Amino acid sequence: MAEQDWDNLSEQQWEELCDRCGKCCLVSLQDIDSGEIYHTNILCRYYDIENKLCTVYDKRCQLVPNCLKLDKNNVDKLPFMPKTCAYRALFDKNFKPQPLKSLQGRVVSETDIDETDLESYIVDWDDI
Ligand code: SF4
Numbered sequence: 001m002a003e004q005d006w007d008n009l010s011e012q013q014w015e016e017l018c019d020r021c022g023k024c025c026l027v028s029l030q031d032i033d034s035g036e037i038y039h040t041n042i043l044c045r046y047y048d049i050e051n052k053l054c055t056v057y058d059k060r061c062q063l064v065p066n067c068l069k070l071d072k073n074n075v076d077k078l079p080f081m082p083k084t085c086a087y088r089a090l091f092d093k094n095f096k097p098q099p100l101k102s103l104q105g106r107v108v109s110e111t112d113i114d115e116t117d118l119e120s121y122i123v124d125w126d127d128i
Pocket residue numbers: 017018019020021022023024025070082084085086087
């Protein structure tokens with residue numbers, strides 16, 4: 001999609017671009033020194049994996065301080081966004097669509113993790 005096209009999207013059209021994969025709802029870790037981002041298979045407690053939706057969507061930014069409202073001004077500045085994210089196609093010239101793999105069976109809820117060992121949840125998947 002050309003930049004001028006997505007500038008003209010209505011809010012509803014913008015929202016509909018999301019395929020609700022939930023991959024941006026996985027916890028990411030960032031190395032303080034290098035700035036490098038590491039993805040984990042830890043899933044936000046508010047993501048309903050069966051129905052592929054955020055259960056607190058309207059108040060997500062209040063309940064989860066790290067949950068950012070994605071918009072046309074910040075979508076290209078969020079390094080943790082999954083490389084298969086539908087929004088990446090809008091700005092990433094190297095974007096190559098890949099088959100969407102479900103998170104089902106691959107993740108653990110943040111309510112069930114060992115918080116003292118976050119690094120053990122780091123994953124190197126080709127779809128995030
Ligand atoms: S990664 Fe992108 S497409 Fe998937 S839920 Fe998040 S915003 Fe939507």
